[in-house]
Amino acid sequence: MTKENENSVLLVGATGYLGSLVAAGLLCEGYRIVAPLRQSHTRQSFINKLKSDLAAEEVNAEIDFDRLTTISLPPVQEIPDLTAELHALGVNEIIHCAGSVDYFDTEKLKAVNIDLTNSLLTLGKQLQIKRFAYLSTAFSSGFIDGLVREILHQQQPKADPTEYTKSKREAEALVSNSGLPFLIIRPSIVIGDSRKGHYNGKPYGLYQLWAAFVKFLCGHSRNVFHFIAPSEKLHLIHQDAFKAGFIAACKQLPDNSIVHLTSRHETLPTFVELVQQWSAIWDVKEVHCYKDASEIPATGIDRRTKMWLDFTAVNTDIAAHPWQFQTAGLDQLRLAGLKFRDVTLDTVRVCQDHFIAHSQRAQALLKKDKDGLSAAAKSANSNIPKKIASGVS
Ligand SMILES: NC(=O)c1ccc[n+]([C@@H]2O[C@H](COP(=O)([O-])OP(=O)(O)OC[C@H]3O[C@@H](n4cnc5c(N)ncnc54)[C@H](OP(=O)(O)O)[C@@H]3O)[C@@H](O)[C@H]2O)c1
Structure with a gap:
């Protein structure tokens, strides 16, 4: 992962629940972030949100918000046109935390989980990024028998709980077939701070x-x-465990990993x-x-x-x-010192x-x-x- 004085991470969906946890985690670790914002946010409203999240966690570290660059997110088809601007900002990695969790609105699911992901992958190829990290879900397999493994889902499930899980599975396939080095992170249901x-x-x-x-x-x-x-x-995880696990996965797991972030069964x-x-x-x-x-x-x-x-x-x-989830990636991170409260x-x-x-x-x-x-x-x-x-x- 990129560090200060090197290059920047393009963090998409940084204003969302999980995206803002990731943003705060990256900034606390000294990374430089470029966050594209939609119209309903301003740089200041986003910074205020991050500050209030960190205050709730009682994180007192001084954060240098100069390491955060915000830009406007253009319409989905124009995202690849950001290449020159992002290249100039040193972006060489994309973390994609935007998503729709609507259970049934297939148009919205396609627009956010599929079309936006496709556009970001095109951008990533043009920028020749080092890695594309995608926030998916532990339930992207749909209903299958037995252990859900940390690989791309090979089989069609017996059924999908919702259209949402299907769209996340399709997005995972787009990411892994893109030719870009990738990381897919699959958390279970995230609840409050432990x-x-x-x-x-x-x-x-x-x-x-x-x-x-x-x-x-x-x-x-x-x-x-x-x-x-x-x-x-x-299958629940705490938001503090999600944040720690996500950052650790980005920092430590090799390219083309898929990792479940789930509490011990x-x-x-x-x-x-x-x-x-x-x-x-x-x-x-x-x-x-x-x-x-x-x-x-x-x-x-x-x-x-x-x-x-x-x-x-x-x-x-x-x-x-x-549900039973393979947790080899998380086990490895725990062994390496990750504090992940079940x-x-x-x-x-x-x-x-x-x-x-x-x-x-x-x-x-x-x-x-x-x-x-x-x-x-x-x-x-x-x-x-x-x-x-x-x-x-
Ligand atoms: N929450 C959970 O328990 C959980 C568990 C497992 C996996 N996940 C996955 O994590 C992802 C994010 O979940 P969340 O809980 O953080 O959701 P959230 O709070 O609703 O955040 C969604 C983010 O996506 C952005 N977004 C939505 N539609 C967009 C569009 N058309 N174009 C660009 N950006 C768009 C939102 O931007 P605005 O702020 O501008 O609306 C926001 O930043 C989901 O895809 C979900 O699959 C969530």
Whole structure:
């Protein structure tokens, strides 16, 4: 990777959740970055975001923002026209963290995950870069049996959880077939910081579940709650682990590597355990967990709860698959000294507490409801729901 006084990294998607973690990590390590920004950002708003992310992490290092150059991102077909400008800025490496995680909007997925990637690869060839690093996802294989290996996916999956995973698999193929030296980094679902619980991303994954729960259900009866909650482990990583793992992979792994950034399987909580831990806050009398949508009883569930179960079905579909990831690359990085804190039920609790403490809606609900207030004051362990049922009650 390039260092100060040498050359620069073109970091695309630097304003996103994961891209800004990468940007902050690179700057802290002394790298020079060129970040193309879309119209909704300015150089100053981007720097402010980086500063506030670093403050949340309590990183006090002096960052020299002179090492950050921002330019306007042109329309996708004009990106290769940046060659001369980027050459003059010393760009000899591209890190591509832009992406769409929309599950179903195939046009948007094509525009961002395929067309943008193709255009950046053309630019990379014209610049004769040393390496093209691509931020993919651990779930890009789609639903396949057995171990997901750290190679380009060879087989067509039985099915894809969403159009999104398919588009990421296609983008990986474009990168690896481009002829450029490459690195593909595949994180699992990223959640908040393992130490403080703060989370800088959009409300996806667990955060979507928590936010939706508070919005749709909490003003109503707390007697009985229903969840689709598979008994499989949920593949989560903390954002601090993502950042450390991503930077270490860029610095240490050889060209043409593919690496999974995932927590150790044995430490991960199951979805059922996460539901149990979450329900404990709300003093729920009864929690019903279904392995999948087919287990939901046809009668006895109100319309509101049905909407809730429909809304969460896609994520729980992904969670129900018994994912197993090869982690040879990460094991190698850990052996070389990488501190990568695995997700456990307790570390999710840290993120959950942070979410509750910063959700006005959750706070209002807990305040309003005396039971909720007293429940919040109790420890999770002493407040396990009276009954956790599995399957049809
Ligand atoms: N978040 C996770 O848990 C997770 C886990 C595994 C893999 N990933 C992968 O990481 C990637 C980034 O995820 P994220 O959570 O950081 O998403 P995010 O916060 O939505 O960031 C997306 C980034 O892509 C940029 N972008 C979107 N559309 C673009 C376009 N048409 N042209 C140029 N730039 C565009 C955005 O720019 P603006 O700021 O201007 O909108 C932003 O910088 C995704 O591709 C996803 O596959 C994410």
